[in-house]
Amino acid sequence: RRYEEHKKGIGAKYTKIKKILKLEIFFSCSNRSEASKIEYFIKxxxxxxxxxxLNKIKDLEAIIFEKLGIKIEVKKNF
Structure with missing residues (x-):
């Protein structure tokens, strides 16, 4: 849903100015709170x-679990 909003220029100021060309990586987690924590951490x-x-997805999964205690599923090239 959020990716579609970004493509339409809805939401973040940055994505209104810079057009999103492709989605590099997709995270799946339990709830919105965890997603927000991960987003803040990555930003x-x-x-x-x-x-x-992006080249070491398993490392990213491990660092998010280590630093935030959140288990994620990462999808790339979907």
Whole structure:
């Protein structure tokens, strides 16, 4: 749902200015609270860190569990 909103320019100011070309990664977690915590955690990372984790998905799953205590399912190239 949120991806569709971003594509339409609804929601975050950033996505109204910068058009979203593709979805790189998809996280599945238990609830909205966990999703918000993960989103905040990732937004604090540098661009280099984010790009690095795109190539090491298992590392990203582990760091989110270690730092936030949240178990996630990650889907890439779906």
């Amino acid at each position: 604090k990372m540098s661009k280099a860190e984010k790009e690095n984790y």
